[in-house]
Amino acid sequence: MSLADRVRHPDFLQRVMSADEAAALIPAGANVGMSGFTGAGYPKAVPMALARRIEALHAQGQPFKIGLWTGASTAPELDGALAKVGGIEMRMPYQSDPACRQRINAGQMQYMDIHLSHMAQFVWFGFLGKLDVAVVEVAGVLPDGRLIPSSSVGNNKTWLDQADKIILEVNDLQNPGLEGMHDIYYGTDRPPHRKPIPMTAPDERIGEPYLRCDLSKVIAVVHTSQSDRNSTFAAPDAVSEQIAGHIIEFMQQEVKLGRLPANLLPLQSGVGNIANAVLAGLNQGPFENLTAYTEVLQDGMLDMLRSGKLASASATALSLSPAALEDFTRNIDFYRQRIVLRPQEISNHPELVRRLGVIAMNAMIEADIYGNVNSTHIMGTSIMNGIGGSGDFARNGYLSFFMTPSVAKGGAISCIVPMASHVDHTEHDVQVIVTEQGLADLRGLSPTQRAELIIDKCAHPDFRPALRDYLERARHSGGGQHTPHLLPEALSWHQRFVETGTMRG
Incomplete structure (x- = not known):
């Protein structure tokens, strides 16, 4: 399947670039919201490219770290790669990577352990500062620019809404059959304007199957072809x-x-x-x-x-x-x-x-x-x-x-x-x-x-x-x-x- 089959919004095809070129658009000190939740739906190429860039800059004596926000844990290609090169200043809201854990416990990385339901609303409330860049994996882009989510949703809706700039990774190994599995609810609001969430059954759909974003904020589209981190579970003992x-x-x-x-x-x-x-x-x-x-x-x-x-x-x-x-x-x-x-x-x-x-x-x-x-x-x-x-x-x-x-x-x-x-x-x-x-x-x-x-x-x-x-x-x-x-x-x-x-x- 070609990239044009996955990215059907023509303007986005003009923004396709390599992972290294996209990573070069992330500035030092930025707060970066990346997709990913328990090893699913995380960006695979841009974090690795960013880690290579940080390692090269550190070798030249130039400081470079980012604040890294996700949905939950990710994978070695994201958390591990950035932690190993000392590229993370503050990590939140959850991690499970050995390299991250080692640096946090050694006092070399700050970590804010936060309830997962709080993360998106804290960003909306402005409690955590500005979100500069979102790096979000998707399974595809519709002709009108709506995004087909991949194997996790996590905080992606908030990252796309709140970030100043957006980098999309379009992963052609994410099954196109995922389209229609998601339910993205856009009815939340900040106090005092909140209204009850209209759900009374666990399988009830209250939103729409796609993610939205301001198309003008998309600064890069990166084509990837890489599977999620798939963990083998031990048989029950x-x-x-x-x-x-x-x-x-x-x-x-x-x-x-x-x-x-x-x-x-x-x-x-x-x-x-x-x-x-x-x-x-x-x-x-x-x-x-x-x-x-x-x-x-x-x-x-x-x-x-x-x-x-x-x-x-x-x-x-x-x-x-x-x-x-x-x-x-x-x-x-x-x-x-x-x-x-x-x-x-x-x-x-x-x-x-x-x-x-x-x-x-x-x-x-x-x-x-x-x-x-x-x-x-x-x-x-x-x-x-x-x-x-x-x-x-x-x-x-x-x-x-x-x-x-x-x-x-x-x-x-x-x-x-x-x-x-x-x-x-x-x-x-x-x-x-x-x-x-x-x-x-x-x-x-x-x-x-x-x-x-x-x-x-x-x-x-x-x-x-x-x-x-x-x-x-x-x-x-x-x-x-x-x-x-x-x-x-x-x-x-x-x-x-x-x-x-x-x-x-």
Whole structure:
């Protein structure tokens, strides 16, 4: 397929140039909004060209960095390439790249970890400064200049609206069958002019299939032919299958008690192997005619759509293994009838999460005995990835699950600790904690009741006695009894790990 088949707006064909020429149009110090969400729909050529340019300028002693804004995580060709050459001054709102992580934790790159639903509106509000350039991948351009989104939407609508200049990457490896899968809503506004978002069902379409932009702002069109980063997910192991089993058993009980309908409520699932194990369990489970309202559509949801267990799925991006992508490409007409891809300001919008009654299922690094959850930091100081959209769903969902194996690092780390070394989700937003050991339903419980249940149900047996001992001594320490702590010991498990390589006493 020629570029003219993908770019049907004639004026844009006059703006076609190489990635290196386009990268030369991005000035030092610019805030650059790039497309991409969990390794899907990110620009492939311009970031690499920009990294080469920055490396050459640095070799000449010339400083050059940009502020990098995306939808969520991207890929080595974007985050990794720019981080490795020291080209990023400030990164937001989410990252998962090893090179980025190393520089952030070394203090060589600034990072603002932000709720994904907040990013677009913060840009609209002017809280983050001016957006100078947008670099957005699309699957094609219509004759009137409207853009066919690619495999993710993310914050692209906002980048195109707010940026002074736009660079488009037209990727001919993005399936043309994606056209019609997207729903871009243009009805949001800034306070005090906001109106309710007119959506009452997860598969409802409230917008249009295309992105718009001011055609005069498009300064470059770059032709690319490169696939997304496709991650292979590990098959569910015994631990993740046990976690999934606990959740499915709990949901069955909620249906029996009349607190959930027979087809549950819209599902939100974080990214990763545990999440895919839960979806695999649901695919084999007793529930029918399920729906999903989530950020990322993974292999597990594709399997559920194919089996008929899942009637529809709303997301902002695809995140598929190579095998799942092949199936998606081969059967795209089937999936286009069942999948809606939206801007993340809609996929993660608290108003919609609350209204639809989403069941939120997200991973964590650790939880403390009172139900405070750390989903981002190792030993309290080193960022892993970011909060992503878990907070959007946890605080506003009908049910909020947080999941983790009970131990890490071969049993050297307990994922249930006396006090969380960092807190992203307070006890007020955490309803259910699940490990392979069991499930703790924290609804309606006081702090000490939660502590007893989490220790009994979720902690690994090797650490359970020490946690019980900590709680009992804290209760009799003479301090306050609402949330008992021994402050000199509260983070001693983490300190012991840092000093000795294990939390074991």
